[in-house]
Amino acid sequence: MSEIIRPVAGAALPEEPFVESELPAPTKLRARVVFALSISQFGLSIPAVSMVLVSWPATIGVLEPANKAFFLSLLTGLFALVGVVVTPIAGVLSDRCTSRLGMRRPFLLTGAILGMIAMGMMGLAPNITLLILGAMLYSLAASIYAGGNAPLVPDQIPERHRGRVMGLMMAILTIAGLVASLVLPPFLGQQFIVFAIPGACFGLAGLLTVVMIKDRKLSKDEVDGKLSILGIFAQFKVNPRSIPDYSWAWLAKAITTLGTVLTSVYGFYFLTDKLQVSPEALPGVLTITGLIGLACAVLGALIGSWISDKFRIRKKMVLYTSTMILIGAIVAAFAPSVEVYLVALVIMGLGTGAYFPVDGAVMIDVLPGEGRETGKYMGLLTLADQAPRSLGPFVAAGVLAVGSLIPGFGYPAVFIAGGVIAVIGGLLIRKVKGSV
Numbered sequence: 001m002s003e004i005i006r007p008v009a010g011a012a013l014p015e016e017p018f019v020e021s022e023l024p025a026p027t028k029l030r031a032r033v034v035f036a037l038s039i040s041q042f043g044l045s046i047p048a049v050s051m052v053l054v055s056w057p058a059t060i061g062v063l064e065p066a067n068k069a070f071f072l073s074l075l076t077g078l079f080a081l082v083g084v085v086v087t088p089i090a091g092v093l094s095d096r097c098t099s100r101l102g103m104r105r106p107f108l109l110t111g112a113i114l115g116m117i118a119m120g121m122m123g124l125a126p127n128i129t130l131l132i133l134g135a136m137l138y139s140l141a142a143s144i145y146a147g148g149n150a151p152l153v154p155d156q157i158p159e160r161h162r163g164r165v166m167g168l169m170m171a172i173l174t175i176a177g178l179v180a181s182l183v184l185p186p187f188l189g190q191q192f193i194v195f196a197i198p199g200a201c202f203g204l205a206g207l208l209t210v211v212m213i214k215d216r217k218l219s220k221d222e223v224d225g226k227l228s229i230l231g232i233f234a235q236f237k238v239n240p241r242s243i244p245d246y247s248w249a250w251l252a253k254a255i256t257t258l259g260t261v262l263t264s265v266y267g268f269y270f271l272t273d274k275l276q277v278s279p280e281a282l283p284g285v286l287t288i289t290g291l292i293g294l295a296c297a298v299l300g301a302l303i304g305s306w307i308s309d310k311f312r313i314r315k316k317m318v319l320y321t322s323t324m325i326l327i328g329a330i331v332a333a334f335a336p337s338v339e340v341y342l343v344a345l346v347i348m349g350l351g352t353g354a355y356f357p358v359d360g361a362v363m364i365d366v367l368p369g370e371g372r373e374t375g376k377y378m379g380l381l382t383l384a385d386q387a388p389r390s391l392g393p394f395v396a397a398g399v400l401a402v403g404s405l406i407p408g409f410g411y412p413a414v415f416i417a418g419g420v421i422a423v424i425g426g427l428l429i430r431k432v433k434g435s436v
Contacts, residue, residue: 037169047198051195055195075132092236107145115141119196121134123196125191154374255422257392260418322355326420330416399417
């Protein structure tokens with residue numbers, strides 16, 4: 001990454017922004033590219049899903065049992081906040097990277113190495129402070145990685161296949177969660193193992209992706225000189241009115257994502273505190289809930305993305321799937337048993353699984369910049385995902401506190417609020433005109 005953005009001696013600065021290397025728009029779906037993207041998504045997803053489902057709740061429950069809900073909210077909020085700041089910057093820098101490795105690969109490589117270090121740090125953390133610091137370092141690593149990873153779909157995948165490829169990426173995400181649910185619960189109580197396994201997966205996947213992709217390259221005479229720190233932030237002075245479709249799609253995604261955060265953040269504690277699952281039964285229940293919920297998410301992603309591409313109804317699918325999230329959240333809120341909670345996971349899994357790839361295809365449909373600023377706008381798209389994940393745990397904690405004023409209604413209130421918020425975001429997608 002040391003070769004990013006150097007001025008060209010004797011060259012006058014153009015009035016227009018830099019232009020990316022003239023790489024023809026992808027016209028053919030290549031199996032090698034799809035396989036590389038799948039490996040990359042799997043490696044990135046394993047730590048993300050495993051930390052949320054198992055590693056963080058279990059470790060915080062041991063380190064701070066009396067304040068576990070507060071510290072889980074604090075950790076997940078700070079984790080997402082780092083991503084909010086770093087990911088868009090990494091996207092801008094990847095658009096201007098003149099490394100011999102290419103525009104995207106330096107970010108994949110750097111993120112993978114830092115990520116393994118951060119996971120080791122969390123695995124060895126003796127207290128909550130070091131656990132949080134390790135989580136923030138991992139967020140930095142994952143954000144740098146995303147700067148190279150997020151632009152790969154618009155860089156490498158033809159438009160007519162993007163819905164299905166995004167569906168595959170969502171399926172890979174849920175498969176990663178399935179693997180985490182099967183592999184990690186038996187190691188509950190072994191802090192290092194529940195972080196080291198996902199960290200190794202991330203590092204290995206990053207290295208394989210770097211080797212497999214044919215990255216686009218940017219020559220030094222195609223950039224408009226060195227970009228200062230202030231210049232980086234100036235890149236994000238965007239007038240939403242000048243790009244209305246992207247702006248409405250961004251807002252809709254942010255709101256719906258906030259809703260999904262609220263419907264999932266306290267799932268571990270809902271099982272133990274509300275449904276009274278015993279410590280002995282917990283590993284088995286986590287495995288079962290993971291298998292059912294994540295399998296449904298895979299099915300939802302594949303079917304939903306296929307329908308949206310086949311019948312060209314991406315915006316309608318966004319609304320339908322957000323409604324499914326609300327229905328599942330209501331069922332979960334009033335679940336009297338683990339069995340009913342599993343039904344809720346099926347509904348929410350199908351809805352969430354279909355929502356994210358279809359919504360992702362809508363976002364790519366309306367990307368501004370005509371290919372010159374793909375990393376920037378994909379980075380801002382990641383912001384629409386990470387900002388709610390930063391804010392969501394604090395919103396959830398507030399809703400939990402208010403809901404707890406009614407005995408036994410704390411966790412149900414969080415589920416219901418999440419479902420309602422998801423539908424509000426789904427309704428906003430109707431404002432987008434540049435997608436089907």
